[in-house]
Amino acid sequence: MKRILTELLYLFFPNTCVNCKSPLIIGEEQLCIACLNQLSYTRFNVNQNPAELLFAGRNEISAAYAFLHYEKGGITQKLIFSLKYHNNKKLGFLLGRMAALQLIRQVDFEQPDVIIPVPLHKKRLKKRGYNQSEWIAKGFNSVCRKSIDTTSLVRLKKTETQTKKSVYDRITGIETAFQLTSGENLEGKHVLLIDDVMTSGATLNACVKELSRCEKIKISIFCLAVAQ
Numbered sequence: 001m002k003r004i005l006t007e008l009l010y011l012f013f014p015n016t017c018v019n020c021k022s023p024l025i026i027g028e029e030q031l032c033i034a035c036l037n038q039l040s041y042t043r044f045n046v047n048q049n050p051a052e053l054l055f056a057g058r059n060e061i062s063a064a065y066a067f068l069h070y071e072k073g074g075i076t077q078k079l080i081f082s083l084k085y086h087n088n089k090k091l092g093f094l095l096g097r098m099a100a101l102q103l104i105r106q107v108d109f110e111q112p113d114v115i116i117p118v119p120l121h122k123k124r125l126k127k128r129g130y131n132q133s134e135w136i137a138k139g140f141n142s143v144c145r146k147s148i149d150t151t152s153l154v155r156l157k158k159t160e161t162q163t164k165k166s167v168y169d170r171i172t173g174i175e176t177a178f179q180l181t182s183g184e185n186l187e188g189k190h191v192l193l194i195d196d197v198m199t200s201g202a203t204l205n206a207c208v209k210e211l212s213r214c215e216k217i218k219i220s221i222f223c224l225a226v227a228q
């Protein structure tokens with residue numbers, strides 16, 4: 001009986017939850033309500049937000065926010081996997097939008113002038129077909145309604161897969177991985193840099209270092225998930 005009911009549900013609601021695979025009902029998108037409630041939200045609590053702690057005291061950083069905690073084997077990891085490797089751009093949009101709505105409600109969020117998603121190397125972009133951080137940015141921007149800049153900062157190195165190199169080599173590799181193509185349009189602007197997952201912060205640091213070459217720039221950081 002239960003199986004027949006489940007099959008009927010699939011017939012009427014063919015979309016399934018990214019995490020538990022149960023059929024999604026009207027009003028649910030990507031995740032069922034139960035899984036949505038189980039997500040490990042940071043709630044943008046400054047004292048418990050590793051993103052804020054990692055960049056605290058840095059002059060060039062105005063604020064740093066992370067929406068979810070990233071734990072191995074947890075729901076967040078599944079979401080990131082679906083977003084990056086299963087062509088689930090919509091999930092990036094949805095989570096970016098959810099994050100922006102929560103951020104505006106919960107903290108004194110200063111609106112940026114422009115949003116820059118952390119760029120992918122052009123070869124990786126061609127292979128994946130999209131930049132997952134750009135889809136997070138699109139969702140975020142559906143609330144902010146600013147502009148998204150995908151051309152001023154480019155990635156010169158495919159640092160993501162240098163797993164065989166030592167940590168030192170990877171860090172020195174990433175330090176010079178990004179380049180400004182034109183900085184003038186960012187002068188005096190407040191930029192919100194958006195990334196998918198932050199682990200050591202090395203990628204975002206490298207972007208910040210390059211963006212800081214612009215005169216009077218102010219930089220804030222948002223990442224969808226932060227590893228502990």
Ligand SMILES: [Zn+2]
Pocket residue numbers: 017018019020021022031032033034035036
């Ligand atoms: Zn679910």
